[in-house]
Amino acid sequence: MALPARLPAAATSRAKPPRLRTGDRVALVAPAGFYADQLDFQLVTEAMVAMGLVPVPQPHWKDRFGYLAGTDKNRAADLNAAFADRSVNAVMALRGGWGSQRMLPYLNWATIRANPKLLVGFSDITALHLAIQARAGFPTIHGPTAGSSWSKYSYAAFRDLAFDGKLPLYRNPIAEQDRLVQRQGRTQTLRPGKASGKLLGGNLTVLTSLVGTPWLPDFSGAILFLEDTDEAPYRIDRMLTQIGQAGILRRVAGVVFGQCTNCKPSDGSTSLFTLDEVLAQHLTPLGVPVYTGAMFGHIDNQFSLPVGCRAEIDADAGTIRLLEAPVA
Template structure:
């Protein structure tokens, strides 16, 4: 039995608890687009989460950027190590802040994901980022930075390859089209059948047909769901929500989509794109729901256009998807069309 004092205390605090997420959410800022990348520009490589374990991989990244006509510079604390983190929080945040303030740096690319970006959010200089907008690109744990900087600085950020990505033709082509050519491009999965009678790889699954327009917002499902209720997420109303993940069994995806549902995120969006959930099927769990079951459970009742299978996630061939940019999705065709350039 609860005491009368406990019940009264709960009753008094309940309105405050209900109001906190809404009060904490920042008011939307006018969108700032970063300048596009040009030959000769310098990309700052930094490690906001996991350490840079392989110097050979770093050299491959530098040479890949050079092959694009760009220069690369490593952050001062690039090779730091503090357990599973790439150095202390203050030093990792200082690297990010310094790159935004440095006029000789034109874009910032995370070397790795892992874990640790959310620890930096209270330490970032969002006012500086708004004054000196630059391309910020990465995926996975970098989702925390992409969402927070979009919300707190009003900057269009880029969900795309990290330094340790596979710099193949597919990934580089989309990066170039979005960040260098400034195309209002149409993202569409490959349709190559190989030597099979019908396409078996990179297929699109339509959950709810139709066309929707809105600001692209999203990223890694695990990271995004853990930021809900903080001041570091944007306004979801009318957005096109895109999601991806890796090594999460269906029950984990279920749990995180439940969080987005209970927090009211899913009920606000105009459409949903679920990219790739790599290695997310259950292994030997009797009677488990499949990933397809889970997505259908949460996305079909929304009655907004939704599809899965887009080239977004922990995959070799990936799109570069800008956050905060207006886009149109066709859930029947499985396409995402930018309605404006992502860069200035």
């Protein structure tokens, strides 16, 4: 696979994307895994219409190249076209999977930088969120992909940011289990205190894969937020060890670890480190506020987090307060 001879410049823009309004056109792209089911795609377009938006599928969304939605160059071409198209107001990824990182060298960073638009998605889309922070500098939204279930909770959180430019306080909603003591939706404080900084992060696996590449932003003073899915605790241990030894963890002002869905020992053993033990080993010694269990990641009801915007966390209360809107 031939790559461009020169890497893009790292200049960034302070401009913010415009907020979404009813009737806006939103490009649908598939930067990672393929999206083959026509009924699922129909549900996506119906969800966009229910939001008052006009879905604009990009040409290669139906392509398939192994487990990818077309070749790296074609997937990148769709994203480049979406940012270049002045009639398109935002860009939504259809799904995650794997592959966004592969196309980063083929993106037209000058065009993306000159046309700030909300990019929305999570999981593998972390590669795009972080690369945009490193190469363009405008906010994006770590939230549901276009193909997510879009619960009422998730949509309300997304609308607060993308349409209304609000500054919400995110706190896990109180569970309503038939128990004297609620278990669902709990947060755990690993190190107390408050901290503020730019929100940077996303999927831990994807972030780790970007270490040593030119696609990571500076994490100095940042609020690092992390999530993952289907990873055994020893793998989380390995990845936190890597980003720790790469110097990322010691630069941050605070950490929020969201949901790690189905992150259990692969052999079902109870004699190994638990996920909680792994997180405590790596995050507590940092000397900054840390809490876990926030509602973002591979779950139906999730916060929308504006990557690149300032926020304050309260590790005792288990909250994230946005201090800056992602839209103009």
